[in-house]
Amino acid sequence: MLIRSLGILARISSILARRSSISSLVIATTFNTALILALPRIPIITIYALSSSLAISLLLISELRSSLISFSKALHYYGGSKGDRLTIILYLSAITSAPSYSMAILLNNPYIIFINIIFSILVISNITSSHTIS
Amino acid sequence: MDLVTLFHVAVVISALVLAIAILMRIYRSGASSYEVLKYEYSIVEQQVLPQLIIIGRYIKRLIFSWEYLLLIIAITSLALVASYPYHIEPYYIVAKAQRELDLPSDVLILYSSKGVDINEKLPGIAIKIYYVSLGEPVVIHASGKILRAFSVIAVDCRSLDPSLSMDGSWNDIYSICPESNRTVYIYPPSLYSGDTSLNAILYYGYKGFNTSLKPFPVETLNRVNRVACLGEILNNIFKQIAYSGGIAVTTDLFDSSVDLGSPNIVISRGNFRGILSNDTLSRLGVELACYREHLSGEIIKYIRIGEEGYEYIYSLLAGLASGSLLILFNRSYMLRVSPSSNAILISGGTAWMSNVFPLVSLASIELLAILIFVTLYGVGRAFLFQGDRAMMSPLSVLIISFTSFLGSAIHLLISRSRIGFSSLYIERIIPARNYSSAVEGYSPKDLASVVLVSLEKSEFFDVVEKEIFEQSDRINARLRLVYRYSMGVGADISIYVSTHNNGSFLDIDIEPWSIDTREGGVLDSISRLILSRISGGIIVDKISRDSGKD
Numbered sequence: 001m002l003i004r005s006l007g008i009l010a011r012i013s014s015i016l017a018r019r020s021s022i023s024s025l026v027i028a029t030t031f032n033t034a035l036i037l038a039l040p041r042i043p044i045i046t047i048y049a050l051s052s053s054l055a056i057s058l059l060l061i062s063e064l065r066s067s068l069i070s071f072s073k074a075l076h077y078y079g080g081s082k083g084d085r086l087t088i089i090l091y092l093s094a095i096t097s098a099p100s101y102s103m104a105i106l107l108n109n110p111y112i113i114f115i116n117i118i119f120s121i122l123v124i125s126n127i128t129s130s131h132t133i134s
Numbered sequence: 135m136d137l138v139t140l141f142h143v144a145v146v147i148s149a150l151v152l153a154i155a156i157l158m159r160i161y162r163s164g165a166s167s168y169e170v171l172k173y174e175y176s177i178v179e180q181q182v183l184p185q186l187i188i189i190g191r192y193i194k195r196l197i198f199s200w201e202y203l204l205l206i207i208a209i210t211s212l213a214l215v216a217s218y219p220y221h222i223e224p225y226y227i228v229a230k231a232q233r234e235l236d237l238p239s240d241v242l243i244l245y246s247s248k249g250v251d252i253n254e255k256l257p258g259i260a261i262k263i264y265y266v267s268l269g270e271p272v273v274i275h276a277s278g279k280i281l282r283a284f285s286v287i288a289v290d291c292r293s294l295d296p297s298l299s300m301d302g303s304w305n306d307i308y309s310i311c312p313e314s315n316r317t318v319y320i321y322p323p324s325l326y327s328g329d330t331s332l333n334a335i336l337y338y339g340y341k342g343f344n345t346s347l348k349p350f351p352v353e354t355l356n357r358v359n360r361v362a363c364l365g366e367i368l369n370n371i372f373k374q375i376a377y378s379g380g381i382a383v384t385t386d387l388f389d390s391s392v393d394l395g396s397p398n399i400v401i402s403r404g405n406f407r408g409i410l411s412n413d414t415l416s417r418l419g420v421e422l423a424c425y426r427e428h429l430s431g432e433i434i435k436y437i438r439i440g441e442e443g444y445e446y447i448y449s450l451l452a453g454l455a456s457g458s459l460l461i462l463f464n465r466s467y468m469l470r471v472s473p474s475s476n477a478i479l480i481s482g483g484t485a486w487m488s489n490v491f492p493l494v495s496l497a498s499i500e501l502l503a504i505l506i507f508v509t510l511y512g513v514g515r516a517f518l519f520q521g522d523r524a525m526m527s528p529l530s531v532l533i534i535s536f537t538s539f540l541g542s543a544i545h546l547l548i549s550r551s552r553i554g555f556s557s558l559y560i561e562r563i564i565p566a567r568n569y570s571s572a573v574e575g576y577s578p579k580d581l582a583s584v585v586l587v588s589l590e591k592s593e594f595f596d597v598v599e600k601e602i603f604e605q606s607d608r609i610n611a612r613l614r615l616v617y618r619y620s621m622g623v624g625a626d627i628s629i630y631v632s633t634h635n636n637g638s639f640l641d642i643d644i645e646p647w648s649i650d651t652r653e654g655g656v657l658d659s660i661s662r663l664i665l666s667r668i669s670g671g672i673i674v675d676k677i678s679r680d681s682g683k684d
Contacts, residue, residue: 024465028458035451038444042218042525048211055208055459062201062466 005087008075012091015067021060028056029099036106050112053099057120060096065127068092072128085128093120185478185487192474192495196467202499205463209507212456216526216534217514226412226423229435236303237362237426237433242406245367245422249396256418258404260295261311262397264288264385265371268338272381274318276334276347281320285380287371288388290397306357307364307401312384316343319350319382336383338391350382362433363424367399410436449530453537456507460500460542468549471495493546500542504535567644569665573672574637575679581638581672582609582631588671589627594618594663608632617660622649625660642668 016022032052039045061068068088075084100116196202237243241260244250252259264287271282291311312319318336334347355372359365374380388394396419406425409415415423415436423436471492478488511531515524526534573581582602590597592615599614611629625646632639644664646657 021465024458024462028455028462031451031454031458035448035455038447038451039215039525040220042215042220044211044214044218048208048215051204051208051211052455052459055204056462058204059201059459059462059466063462065466066469 004084008084008087009091011071012088015064015071016095021063024063025056025060025096025098029102032056032099033102033106036103041107046107046109046112049103049107049109050100050115053097053103053112053116054119056099057096057116058123061092061120061123061127064092068124068127085125088128089121089124092124093117096120096124185491188474188477189491189495192471192492193499196471196495196499197502201463201466202503205459205503206506208459209456209503210510212452212534213507213510214514214518216452216524216531217511217519218525219519219523220525224416224438226415226436226438229437230432231435236306236360237424238303238307238403239426239428240403241304241307241425242402243363243367243422243424244400244402244418244420245363246396246398246419247421248419249398250400251396251417251419252400256400256402256409257406258402259293259400260291260403261307261399261401262290262293262385263310263368263399263401264290264394265374265398266388266392266394268392270339273337274320274334274345274347274381275337276332283320283381285375286388286392287375287380287382288385288394289382290385292385295403303361306361309354309357310368312382314346315384315386316345317384318345318347318387320347336387338388341391343387345383345387362426363422363435364399364401367422371398445526445530446533449526449533450537452526452530453534454541456534457538457541460503460538461545463500464496464542464545464549467496496546497543500539504539507531508535567646567661569640569642569644569668571640571669571672572634572637573640573676574635575676576638578607578609578631578633578638579604581640582611582629584672584675585629585631585640585642585668586611586613588667588675589613589615589664592667594667595624598624615664623647623656623660625664627664640672 032049036045036049072080072085072088075088094117097113097116097120100112104110104112244256250256252262265285266288267285268283271284272286274281274283289310289312291308294308294311318334332347334345336343336345350372355368358368375382385394409418410423410425415438420436421438424433426433474492474495475488478491508531511524511526511528576584586600586602589595595615595617597613598616599612601612603610609629609631611627611631613627613629614624615627616624623646625644627645628643630641632641642665644661646660648657648660
């Protein structure tokens with residue numbers, strides 16, 4: 001079970017790396033974090049941090065949409081279980097929510113992470129479930 | 135005439151020649167190809183409209199997507215951050231330095247690039263120095279030579295109290311004062327001929343001043359350099375003046391002509407200790423204050439630290455952050471707009487349209503996002519957060535917009551060259567002048583008959599000549615066709631039909647001709663029309679035969 005999950009994570013990671021999604025995620029996270037770091041702590045900065053981290057995460061998921069659909073279909077054909085799907089959802093949500101981690105730490109506001117992860121899980125599960133042939 | 139005037143005349147003449155050449159070109163092109171242009175216009179209009187409709191549909195689809203909504207929300211919050219009122223009071227750091235350079239203990243030097251506010255109470259002002267970049271150059275006429283100066287250092291020593299002693303290092307400070315009220319020091323001294331009594335007329339606007347002209351004395355610069363702070367400040371100004379052909383004058387010459395504003399350097403003498411607080415220095419707008427401490431002899435520098443420099447860092451980072459968001463948006467949508475590229479090709483668009491239009495659709499909605507950003511910044515400044523300075527100035531907002539869109543545009547162009555949109559559908563050259571085919575179930579005579587009938591009944595062509603040579607198992611035919619819908623266009627066709635297994639082998643050569651062109655698209659189109667007519671005729675005949683059998 002563990003080896004199977006690791007294999008799935010490795011496949012997902014290779015998709016992220018092959019489409020250079022990781023590099024675009026890192027670049028966008030770096031620039032936005034640097035901006036949050038440089039700007040003074042005005043009240044409205046939290047709104048920007050939340051909206052920008054959500055935008056980065058969800059745009060990245062949107063970019064991976066076609067790959068995710070193919071992957072979830074393939075997983076279904078080869079007997080993937082609900083646990084496998086859950087693994088994909090959690091792993092991808094954790095990765096795509098990366099921008100929120102640094103911003104939450106800088107602004108001392110953990111809600112940014114929670115909101116970001118919840119949205120990521122919702123969107124990814126929606127993509128993987130609606131295109132799975134049952 | 136001097137070199138500068140000659141240069142101006144040359145530039146004006148070149149511009150005139152260029153303008154006349156452009157006008158002549160426009161006139162000639164309009165006169166000679168009127169009919170052709172009219173014809174081309176109708177074709178272009180026919181072809182571009184469907185593609186624009188396709189792009190319009192894609193733009194609409196992009197705008198109403200949730201990804202775009204997210205982008206707009208992020209950009210809206212960035213606009214609110216940029217317009218949020220924020221102001222850091224400048225503060226001063228104190229730097230102590232034991233310097234070999236001299237500074238009298240009763241002197242205070244104040245410097246501000248924007249001008250020291252001398253309306254505030256300042257004790258014992260001795261010298262005021264102004265650095266002014268002029269709107270129009272000062273012209274100096276002297277001994278048949280002309281010099282233009284674009285910036286001026288004006289030195290005002292009229293407040294000097296002659297009763298005070300000028301011993302020691304005070305002499306070095308006072309050496310900056312011109313010898314008389316109408317002395318002009320030029321820098322660099324290219325005009326100076328060595329004559330110490332060279333008189334010049336100095337013009338600014340329509341005013342003329344008689345002056346005594348001298349090169350800027352190097353020894354004066356050396357003496358001023360020895361004075362702590364003052365030497366460094368003046369050296370920097372002299373470097374700028376060297377590039378812009380500046381002069382150093384007394385204020386008398388320019389008092390009535392130029393608004394000198396506030397002095398950039400103020401040297402005061404007396405009891406100044408009371409004003410050395412952050413608040414007072416801030417009110418005066420001072421960026422650097424220098425004095426020598428009584429007891430330790432150290433030179434104390436108050437150096438102003440403001441927030442001005444940070445604003446550009448904010449705007450650069452904001453530009454990069456929003457640019458990275460736009461690039462993510464491009465990446466997520468690049469594959470989704472590629473069907474528009476194929477749709478453009480299928481609807482009759484050219485290859486460049488199919489490559490460029492999807493990029494245009496993405497770029498235009500990103501421009502719309504940037505427009506929303508700028509508008510919301512304006513709304514924020516005008517209605518939501520009135521009053522104090524904004525976090526980012528309008529110039530910074532423009533920098534952000536430009537940087538982010540530039541980044542996105544570069545990414546789009548690189549992606550386009552790397553991926554390409556529709557390599558499958560790029561048109562290829564199809565051979566159109568000959569056709570060979572084996573047709574099962576037809577004797578040569580039957581097949582030749584089908585071919586000839588299909589050409590004779592064609593709605594596009596008239597058969598004007600026909601020769602047929604028939605043998606037992608082969609047929610040779612030659613036809614001359616004329617295209618009905620255009621004058622002077624037609625084709626000569628050679629048809630050879632022979633037996634082949636259970637059927638016949640058909641070989642056709644087409645030689646299209648035109649009175650207008652020898653080669654190109656029209657002739658190819660004629661050939662393709664004929665070939666499609668022949669092959670279509672054979673297929674229809676085969677279908678009707680098969681139906682008859684059933």
